[in-house]
Amino acid sequence: MSRVSGPTIADVARAAEVSTATVSHALNGTGRVAETTRRRVRAVATALGYGAPGTAPGTGPRSRTLGLAVTTFAGSPWNFVAVSYFARWLTAATAAAHARGYALTTLPADRGAEALWHTLAVDGMLLLDSPEGDPVLRALRARGIPVVFDGRPAVPHPQDVWVDNDHAATTREVLDHLAAAGARRIALHGGFGREHYTRAVAEAYGAWCAERGRPVLAVRFDPEDAAGHALDGVLAGHGESGRPESGRTEPADAADAVYSLYDPGGRQVLAAAARHGLAVPDRLLVVCASEDPAYASTEVPVTTVTLQPELIAETAVAALVARIERPAAGGPGRHTVPAGLLPRASSHRPGPPPGTSR
Structure with missing residues (x-):
């Protein structure tokens, strides 16, 4: 009768x-x-069952618990639940986990939670916006815990599973929508994180501009920039009336539309437009990727892009449970959830009066 070997000191070292x-x-x-370090190593050893006879990583009883972490800024003390996308994702994931008989534990994103990455007793983890060099992912892989990603991992492994939107197709849909409304100089307000979402949108935007001979107007999003000062450069050259200043022509690189990639970005664009005297949508068209319903009731309702967080969460939980309960049947791959463009007044210029031409 063969003896099942337990975790080794090397297993503990890798996990810790x-x-x-x-x-x-x-x-x-x-x-x-x-x-x-001493406390963390001991906690990892305990979690792996090091020293307990007849145990091995992954062979113990299931905890019937899933874990969830937003790791774009793992270790930074930020409240991701305050962002509508993550709040809706978390709510839907909790319901999906409970429907399958699992609890869901959400990890905080501050440095004090780092020990949990190595010791959390879960059957599998949901990782949202995992960047390159993600320390949470590294710890989970070392422990052999199944993972399903929201967003393509920076360096996918052969057996990885992730759920995502087609960001290239969505970006082109937004840019085509703005171009059809008359925009010729569309700025991209993004470039904040290092996750796949940011890179994929930026690449699609650059390719779209190159194909049409349009200028690339990239503006770095800053979550603390409530007044939208980062946009001043691409909106420069307009007077208080929203028209070029007297004696000047409109700069060739001044934006006439902005696509913002993050939830607060739309409000920042509106604030910048007001400061520059640019009426929305007459002088500036605006689209924002956001799940915040408040954009439907701003003074000029803002066109938004929904990434369908509820559907992504449901799909991710189902895929993770399949990996846990049927590991032989759950193969690698990508699940694609369609995003949705919700047009509102901010991206539609009013038509000319009857009998006139534009």
Whole structure:
């Protein structure tokens, strides 16, 4: 009768991201090891069942618990639940997990939660917006915990599963929509994170502009820039009336439309437009990727793009549970959820009066 071997010191070292010597010192109370490292190594060893006979990673009883982490800025003390996309994702994922008999644990995004990445007792993890070099993903892979991603991982492994929108197709739909409304110089308000979403949209935007000979007007989004000062450069050259200043022609690179990629971005664009005296939509067209319903009731209702967070969450939870319960049947791959353009007044210029031409 063969004996099932338990986790080794090397397994603990990989999961804790330290050397085997550090594990030995931490567990034996020897050597020069920082107390925080010593506690983390011991917690990892306990979570893996190191030293318990007849146990091995992944062979213990299921916890019937799924984990969730937003790792775009893992370790940064930011409240992602305040963002409509993540709030709606979390609500839908909780319902989907409960419907399948699982609890859902959400990890905070601050540095104090780092030990949880190595010790959290879950059957699988949902990772949202995982960037290149993601420390949470590295710890989960070392522990052999199944993962399903919202958004393509930066460096996919052969067996990875992720759920995402077709960001290239969505970007082209937005840009075509603005061009059809008369926009000729469309600025992209983004470039904040390092996740796949940001890169995919920026690449599609650049390709669309190149194909049509349009200028690339990239503006870096800043979550603290409530007044939209980052947009001043691409909106410059207009007087208070929203027309070029007296004696000047409109700059060739002044934007007549903005596509903002993040939830607060639409409000920043509106604030910048008001400061420059640009009436929306007469002088500036606006589209924002956001799940915030308040955009439907601003003074000029803002056209938004929904990434369908509820459908993405449902699909991701179903895929993760399949990986846990039927690992042999759950293969790798991408699940694509269509995004949706919700046109409103901010991206439609009023037509000319009857009997006139534009």
